[in-house]
Amino acid sequence: MKIIKVVAAVITSTGKSGEPIIFATQRGYGEFKGGWEFPGGKIEKGETPQEALKREIMEELDTEITVGELIKTIEYDYPAFHLSMDCFWCEIIKGDLVLKEHEAAKWLDKETLNSVEWLPADVELIGKIYEKLS
Numbered sequence: 001m002k003i004i005k006v007v008a009a010v011i012t013s014t015g016k017s018g019e020p021i022i023f024a025t026q027r028g029y030g031e032f033k034g035g036w037e038f039p040g041g042k043i044e045k046g047e048t049p050q051e052a053l054k055r056e057i058m059e060e061l062d063t064e065i066t067v068g069e070l071i072k073t074i075e076y077d078y079p080a081f082h083l084s085m086d087c088f089w090c091e092i093i094k095g096d097l098v099l100k101e102h103e104a105a106k107w108l109d110k111e112t113l114n115s116v117e118w119l120p121a122d123v124e125l126i127g128k129i130y131e132k133l134s
């Protein structure tokens with residue numbers, strides 16, 4: 001099966017009451033349109049995962065980020081391909097998270113983390129993030 005290597009950014013910030021929050025985006029096109037994900041995309045030839053992620057977030061959100069610790073590498077079999085996705089904790093350096101490709105976005109805290117329809121591959125990541133948002 002075809003393997004697709006993807007990087008995703010779990011961008012963190014602090015909410016109004018000082019609670020930790022993360023940034024989720026809704027896909028605006030393609031097969032998974034309407035599903036919620038973490039912004040990012042495919043690694044190109046010659047890129048490190050970190051370089052790919054900085055590039056993708058600039059392309060998709062017009063925002064510069066720092067790429068921190070790896071949360072998890074998700075391995076997931078979709079019907080048409082195998083997804084291998086490195087998910088990193090990230091922070092904003094500069095920019096306003098402009099939605100250039102996505103349909104919508106939300107900041108989520110521990111209580112609202114499960115209020116969106118996550119893509120199938122992301123479900124196991126959400127548990128890990130939940131622990132961290134405590």
Ligand SMILES: Nc1nc2c([nH]c(=O)n2[C@H]2C[C@H](O)[C@@H](COP(=O)(O)OP(=O)(O)OP(=O)(O)O)O2)c(=O)[nH]1
Binds near residue numbers: 008042
């Ligand atoms: N970015 C991202 N992709 C995800 C997540 N979960 C998940 O299953 N995917 C899948 C959907 C896509 O089939 C695949 C690649 O992501 P992508 O469409 O963002 O790739 P890209 O930004 O390079 O976009 P494109 O130029 O190929 O259209 O990964 C996620 O949380 N974030």
Ligand SMILES: [Mg+2]
Binds near residue numbers: 056
């Ligand atoms: Mg993308």
